[in-house]
Amino acid sequence: MNPATLLLKRLLFAIAAILLAIAHADTYAQELNCQVTVDYSQVQGTNTSVFTTLQEAIADYINTRKWTNAQFSPNEKIECKFFLTVKKYDDPKITGDLQVQASRPVYNSSYSTTLLNFKDQKIEFDYNQGEPLIFSESTQESNLTAIINFYVYLILATDFDSFSPRGGQPYFERAANVVQMAQSSGEPGWKAFEDTKNRSAVLSAFTDPATNALRDLTYQYHRLGLDQMSVSPDKGRAKITESLQILSKIYQISPMSVGLSMFKDAKLDELVNVYTKSPQEERTQVYELLFDMYPTETKRLEMIKKGVNK
Known part of the structure; x- marks a missing residue:
């Protein structure tokens, strides 16, 4: 084989390998489809372009990274939202709250169920416009990336738990690693017993022996309950009722x-x-079952009791 022919064959092989890699990347895409919004309407008299840049940086950080070894096709991506409300800006410090939501489809239906809907009111981090957000599992690169990593792992953990019994264990472990590193940083929202609703408390709700049955509830409610309702509404609903017994024990x-x-x-x-x-x-x-836990939710609980949805 002459050198020109050999070179051509090698070139064609290289092109084929690149195309295969691209096709594979498209078939097994990143896990999250996250809509990121940064609301800075409460901040007056400042350069607002920093918030636009921040919004793009967070979306890119979440949506272009492969967070797991699992294979996700593009239509299997987990739908989620990060809604950051900026309440104070003192360059480079940003203070506010973060609403995190995630959902998953219910089997054999067009309905999506909410897995997570939580507002973190202890958001505080430094951000310089144009600053790259760097991912690391072994070090805390910034408080911003630590917050993002924590909630991404929480979303993955609850999603995997909803499909198999305690299937989200690897991601709870990664979330715990984030919390452990962040607790030594002195940043708000991470310290154990500092707040009953901070990130450490959220992790504990799912991992402490006294309350981690919440993970069993996640599986029973979604996989054995909601996912079965297209086949048998009565059986699916009965499993949901059983799962509420777990909540009552917690x-x-x-x-x-x-x-x-x-x-x-x-x-x-x-x-x-x-x-x-x-x-x-x-x-x-x-x-x-629910009234003792949520006595201030009289209106919605009465709707359940009376069988009305208006």
């Missing part, structure tokens, strides 16, 4: 657990819809 052990309020914020409206057409006895049972 309340008895740890009534101040942030996991209880996280469940309420993600699921109470959905429960109204689930039980609208269920038998009276079942509605009453669910009402009594």
Whole structure:
């Protein structure tokens, strides 16, 4: 084979390898489809372009990284939202709160169920416009990336838990690693027992032996409950009712657990819809289970009890 022919064959092989890699990357895409919004309407008299840059940087950081070894096709990406409200800006320090939401589709339906709906009110980090957001598992590059990493791993952990019993364990471990590194930074929102609703408390709700049955609830509620309702609404709903017994036991052990309020914020409206057409006895049972935990939610709980959704 003459050198020209050999060179051509090698070139064609290289092109084919590149095309295969591109095709493979498209087939097994990143895990998250995250919509990021930075609301700076409360900040006056400053260069707002820094917030536009920040929004783009966070979206790029989340959506272009491969966070797991699992294979996700593009239509399997986890839908999530990060909504950052900037309340104070003292260049380069940004202070505010972050609403994190995530959902997943329900089997054999067009419906998506909320997995996570949580507002973190301890957001504080430094950001210089144009600063690259650097990922590291072994060091804390910045408080901003630590916050993002924590919530990405929490989203992945709850999503995987919803499909298999405690399937999110690797991601809870990574979230725990983020918390451990961040606790020595002195930044707000990370210290154990500092706040009943900070990031350390959120992690504890899912991992402490007293309350980690919340993870079993996640699987039973979604995989054995919601996912079965297209086949048998009565059986699926019965599994959801059973899962609420787990929530009740957590309340008895740890009534101040942030996991209880996280469940309420993600699921109470959905429960109204689930039980609208269920038998009276079942509605009453669910009402009594939930009322002790959420006594201020009288309106929505009454809708469950009465079987109305208006």
